[in-house]
Amino acid sequence: xxxxxxxxxxxxxxxxxxxxxxxxxxxxxxxxxxxxxxxxxxxxxxxxxxxxxxxxxxxxxxxxxxxxxxxxxxxxxxxxxxxxxxxxxxxxxxxxxxxxxxxxxxxxxxxxxxxxxxxxxxxxxxxxxxxxxxxxxxxxxxxxxxxxxxxxxxxxxxxxxxxxxxxxxxxxxxxxxxxxxxxxxxxxxxxxxxxxxxxxx
Numbered sequence: 001x002x003x004x005x006x007x008x009x010x011x012x013x014x015x016x017x018x019x020x021x022x023x024x025x026x027x028x029x030x031x032x033x034x035x036x037x038x039x040x041x042x043x044x045x046x047x048x049x050x051x052x053x054x055x056x057x058x059x060x061x062x063x064x065x066x067x068x069x070x071x072x073x074x075x076x077x078x079x080x081x082x083x084x085x086x087x088x089x090x091x092x093x094x095x096x097x098x099x100x101x102x103x104x105x106x107x108x109x110x111x112x113x114x115x116x117x118x119x120x121x122x123x124x125x126x127x128x129x130x131x132x133x134x135x136x137x138x139x140x141x142x143x144x145x146x147x148x149x150x151x152x153x154x155x156x157x158x159x160x161x162x163x164x165x166x167x168x169x170x171x172x173x174x175x176x177x178x179x180x181x182x183x184x185x186x187x188x189x190x191x192x193x194x195x196x197x198x199x200x201x
Contacts, residue, residue: 006145007195008143009152010140012161014156014181015060015062015064015155016034018038023098024099027095027096028092029087038068042072045185049186050076052186055079056079056080059083059154059155060083060155060157062088065155072155086155089125089159093122114176114177115174115177116173116174117176129163129173132163159176
């Protein structure tokens with residue numbers, strides 16, 4: 001039986017900003033570094049994490065998340081691990097385009113996808129959205145069970161986090177848009193909710 005004692009405490013955080021984030025473009029799996037604002041944001045956020053008593057940080061391999069995590073890790077003097085399963089979804093041919101342009105483009109199916117990512121595949125994308133959800137579910141479950149008793153900061157991306165939040169809260173993927181959070185501030189996940197969502201009782 002899995003209990004709160006033999007699982008990790010997981011805290012999710014989004015990486016700090018890139019130039020495309022500030023311009024409100026879809027970044028996806030483009031390996032963009034943090035911009036000057038993002039670097040400053042990471043350095044300003046790092047001291048705020050001290051109160052969380054973190055044991056380790058696990059990060060997406062994409063540069064913007066890795067850089068954010070390195071700044072946090074060095075400030076807190078805790079280990080940093082890279083996990084491929086935390087990478088962002090691939091936005092295919094929509095990558096690099098401003099969100100507003102996509103929403104206003106009548107010739108694009110983006111608005112349909114944005115309202116429910118299960119309805120159509122991403123044009124030029126390399127991973128079905130249902131596969132992305134299975135990926136992030138497995139990754140978070142592995143972290144939950146691999147580091148019992150530890151407090152782990154997981155640094156990821158807003159769209160893959162929204163997909164995970166839909167699973168965690170038992171929501172259909174048509175709630176994807178409503179669960180997108182641009183904030184870099186950490187959010188602690190309930191151990192009880194995680195255990196229940198994964199059927200580990």
